[in-house]
Amino acid sequence: MTIANIMLVDDEVPFVEAMTRRLTKRDLEIHAAYSGEEALQKLAKTSSVEVVILDIKMPGMDGIEALKQIKSRFPLVEVIMLTGHATVETGIEGMKQGAFDYLMKPCDINDLVAKVEQAARKKRQHEEKIIQARVKEITSRRE
Amino acid sequence: MWRKSVRAPYYKHLIRNMIFTILAVSFVPVFFVSWTIYYAFANAYHEKVNAHLVALVENHKRQIDAFLNARLADILFLSENFSFAQLNDPEFLQAKLLSLKNNYSGVFVDLGVVDADGNQVAYAGPFKLSRVHYNNAPWFQAVMKNQVVVSDVFLGLRGFPHFIVAVKRFDGDKPWIMRATIDFIAFNNLVENIHVGKTGFAAIVNKKGELQTKPRFQFNVAQGCFGRFIDCDQPLTREIFSEERPDEHGQMTIYVSALLKNKEWLLVFQQKVSDALADQRFAQRLSLVIFVIGGAGILAMALLLSIRMVNRIATSDQEKEMMNKQVIESGKLASLGELATGVAHEINNPVAIMVEEAGWIEDILTEKEFTGNPHMDELHRALKQINTQGKRCKEITTKLLSFARGSGSTIGMVQLNEIIEEVITLSSQRAKYANIELHSSLNPDLPEIKASETEMHQVLLNLVNNAIYAMEKTGGLIDFKTYPREDKVVVEVSDTGPGIPEAVIGRIFDPFFTTKPVGQGTGLGLSICYGIIRKMDGDIQVKSIVGKGTTFLITLPARNASI
Known part of the structure; x- marks a missing residue:
């Protein structure tokens, strides 16, 4: 059983590869995407993704735009912003759009794993609550 | 103020122009109006005086003729009856x-x-x-x-x-x-009654030029119209004749004469023009005095107004200039910010990859087949070093980004004294190598200010680094001073270094301006300080005497206003 099922979105291929290797070794299941558009396509196919690690500055659809799309289409998926371009403004903007947290490149691998775990836990709690709510709804309907 | 500025000639020229304009606009109409009124008045008055004197003489001529005729009539009456x-x-x-x-x-x-x-x-x-x-x-x-x-x-x-x-x-x-x-x-009384003003009097002469009455003043028969009366070749044609000519003393005199007694006698009235027109002279003098006093008033006013106006213009020029400077400065900082953002991104990504790859190596080294490898410790040390240096790169880019952007640091209540102590501790090692003494006199009652701690660190460290750099070879003293002033907090950082030459002191806050050798300085330090302090509504000034040292004076608002 993996700790979490995550998607890593960054236009820097070597970075994605290095991170994939390191995170896989730490019992995380990684789906790689190299642009915002690709990430959205893959998310649509892979419903098991719990957390998205998203770079902000990317060619084409940038991180903030991708974040908005993810949050509107897959509201339960948590997003951690990871960027080499972190400024308070972009960080705050990300948080406003519903990102779970933001980290700056290069970051400590252990910090990142901890953040991912928190995000995954939050996502599962959300899901659980939704299931419970549905169950309640179904049971109350029966009564 | 402006008198010492480069633009002093311009301002002086401006003052001169304004004074000239005010004076011209004030005086030219006044002068023409006064002159017109004066001229008209003088003419009218002169004519009036003349007419009055002619009427007076005519009156008396009739009176005297009537007197003589009446006496003749008396005798005629006696002899006839x-x-x-x-x-x-x-x-x-x-x-x-x-x-x-x-x-x-x-x-x-x-x-x-x-x-x-x-x-x-x-x-x-x-x-x-x-x-x-x-x-x-x-x-x-x-x-x-x-x-x-x-x-x-x-x-x-x-x-x-x-x-x-x-x-x-x-x-x-x-x-x-x-x-x-x-x-x-x-x-005689009939004639003597005619006296006007101080010098006006009358007399009667006969054709031989003999006085028929006793005049009040000395009477020169050779003057005035007598010549034409006595000299029969040029007889007086009119009954009443008036003229102006200089008397024997050269003073202009009015002569009014009338023929009497079947043209045998001449009644002559004379008065000095200055006396006849005494009222006019008085009015003239009075208006001259008013004109002079008024003129002096206008002059003083023009002077005062012009100077005041130019002072105000100079002040606003100065403000404008300062604003321009600030606009340029902030423009420079803005472009620097864009540059820094790009640089940060471009550096952070490769650094991140390097660090991650190093991390990956470390991960691999934890595999079973590597246990007991004699070089394991050395490998771990090297990888850790890569990680540390990567973090350092990140820190540098982060700072560059945050200072250039003027953000990226948290703002809170900051005690500057504490920050200065920290800066002193941080710099003491470097200072010691350069044989520089660090000294501080901090006011314990200094109010806290609302600022970013890291930014204040950066500002003070920048100043200290510059000072240490300047005194690296000679050694010296760096003195920190803090004190409150009104609603402000003042920080002074002085050194005993070589000072900043006049030629470059205006440029030290410009981005990329550096006196350090190529590759040793970015020229960003002081412009970052400037940006930070200005952003906080503060002010940073530099005073420097070549050979004596340099003092940076930072003034920050102590109030808890939002920044």
Whole structure:
């Protein structure tokens, strides 16, 4: 059983590869995407993704735009912003759009794993609550 | 202020222009209006004075003519109503004189009856003049010829000035003459009454140029219109004649003359122009004084206004210049910010990959087959070093980003004294190598300010680093001072270094301006400080004396306003 099922979105291929290797070794299941558009396509196919690690500055659809799309289409998926371009403004903007947290490149691998775990836990709690709510709804309907 | 500035000539020129304009605009109309009014007034007044004097003289001429005619009429009445025989009686004559004297007090002095040979046959009067021969007297010859005569004034036998009024009558075909003496004083009064102002007086002259009255002042017969009266080749044509000419002293004088007594006498009035126009002169002087005082007022006002206006212009120019500087400065910082953002991104990504790859190696090294490898410790150390240096790169780019962007740090209440202590601790090692002493005198009552701690660190570290760099070879002293001033907090950082030359002191806050050798300085330090301090509504100033040292003066608002 993996700790979490995550998607890593960054236009820097070597970075994605290095991170994939390191995170896989730490019992995380990684789906790689190299642009915002690709990430959205893959998310649509892979419903098991719990957390998205998203770079902000990317060619084409940038991180903030991708974040908005993810949050509107897959509201339960948590997003951690990871960027080499972190400024308070972009960080705050990300948080406003519903990102779970933001980290700056290069970051400590252990910090990142901890953040991912928190995000995954939050996502599962959300899901659980939704299931419970549905169950309640179904049971109350029966009564 | 502006007097010392480079633009002083311009401001002086401006002041001159303003003063000139104000004076021109004020004085030119005033001058023309005053001159027009003055000219019109002077003309009108002159004419009025002249007309007045002419009227006065004409009046008196009529009066005198009337007086003389009345006396003649008196005698004519006597001689017509009484016969030669009646009048020959001295007692009758005496009675007639008395009645005349009663009617015209003091005008008639005596009466006499003279026969055709010039013998006075009867006489009534105060003098013993009966039996006097008049056949040589000019008036006797004139009356024998002209029937009536009014003589010129003469001294005669009695030694007093007087004149005679006489008429010729016939007793049968024997002519006789009735004569009366007119008192000179009574006649003189008529003329003496004419006095105007201080110098205006009148006199009567006859054709010989002899005075017929006693003038109030010295009277020069050669002056004025007498020439034309006495000199018959150029007779006066008008009854009243007025002219202005200089008198014997060269003073302009008005002469008004009128012919009297069948053009035999000339009544002359004269008055000095300065006296006649005394009122005008007074008004003239008064307006001159007002003009001078008013002019002085306008001048003072123009001076004051211009200087005040130019001061204000200079102040606003200065403000504008400062604003321009700030705009340029912030523009520089903005472009620097863009550059820094790009650089940060471009560096952070490769650094991140390097760090991650190093991390991956580390991960691999934890595999079983590597345990017990003799180089394991060394490998771990090297990987850790890569990680550390990567973090350092990140830190540098983060700082560059945050300082250039003016953000990226949290703002809170900051005690500057504490930050200075930290900066001193941080710098002490470097300072020691350069033989530099760090000294501080911090005011313990310094209020906290709202600021970013990291930013304040950066500002102070920058200043200290610069100071240490400047004194690296010579050694010296860096002094920190803090104190509150009004609602502000002041931090002074002084060094005893070589100082900043005048030529570059204006550029030290410019981005990328550096005096360090190529590759040693980015030229960003002070411009970052400047940006940070300005963003906080503070001010950073530099005072430097070459050879003595440099002082940076940072002023920050102590109030808890939002930044």
